[in-house]
Amino acid sequence: MKLSAQQRAFAEELGHDFIRPELLIRALTHGSIATVTRPDNQRLEFLGDRVLGLVMAEALLQADPDAAEGALAPRYNALVRKETCAEVASDAGLGDVLRLGRSEMMSGGRRKEALLGDAMEAVIAAVYLDGGLEAARACIMRLWGSRIDRVEADSRDPKTALQEWAQARKLPPPEYPELNRTGPDHAPVFTVEVRLANGESARATAKSKREAQQAAAKALLDRLE
Template structure:
């Protein structure tokens, strides 16, 4: 059955942890880091559950992952300008990409959940999987240092970096990912002007981000004008050239 590792009130079978270690290619000196990385807040009893779940680790892992991937991109694309590197970074560290890595690591079945969350399928939710993947990066960083974290990220993110580029989605989605990669809140949109008759209105919308100059654009609907404003922002920042979305 395997022995137990105790981390506060959590009891985790060493055999379970060994499976995770084998899958990610790293053996922990202090397995409490891995236990914490796999612990959802619903599994933690007692005071300060957020501190004793993976949430603090996810914060650290997000920044370690960003640093390692940025270094990978800087080396892999020596002729790419800052805007191109920023876009590639956003693609590689976005929630969907991290959730895919968690699936490759097979982390879902090993996430520690409260009974209610376990029954509701929380371990399959994309946001949870993405957070746990980043928490595991942080756990390896704390246990083995930057070199160990770098090796882990190389193993699981390098194939995605080298894969053919997927077609980009609409400009609003790309701009949101660009903002997220820079630690900014989601973009906000506001109506600047409206003209034309009710059956054929014309809108001018602006997109706002903290510390950034707003971008404006027109469209036959608010949604179309928002997309155009987001595209204008991305073109201005050199993130894309206006032909890929």
């Protein structure tokens, strides 16, 4: 089984030369196009999640030998969460080489956060099975790059931080009403407002409701702090 020109370019982006290219092809195969003879990437996703976790745990321990577990855990979560995997996948051009069924393609599957995040984990597993842990580590460190350096700032969840801010002042939890939704079904854009019981509020717009909520919470936190 040979890689297409586009798949070979993606493999170069990963920094890995596949001895068994069928592993990469499987990692890029979504369930919407899978058959008995063309398996999807779910089993690889399961493995890749664990490989990514091990590599990131090691990287964090090496980067900060004196950090306590309580400080390392949020950094780890920020690096391995599905949103981060999807961002890495998007930056690497993974969406362009995903193998999708027609209905999934029509609904914007190449840009869906869940599909990209899952496929990124599957790709990591493909590299691991093809070249071993060192190859997978090199690939992960190459793709995650500066995210590891700035993880302490990224690990702070704005929604959680805002809720803690409210609780410390004996206010009820923030509310996040959806103000508007525009765009086609396969690429919606959400506008969300965060409101506190003391009258403070902020708005944000993003491609997912969760991203809009996080952005609104961050905007309000920046103002409050």
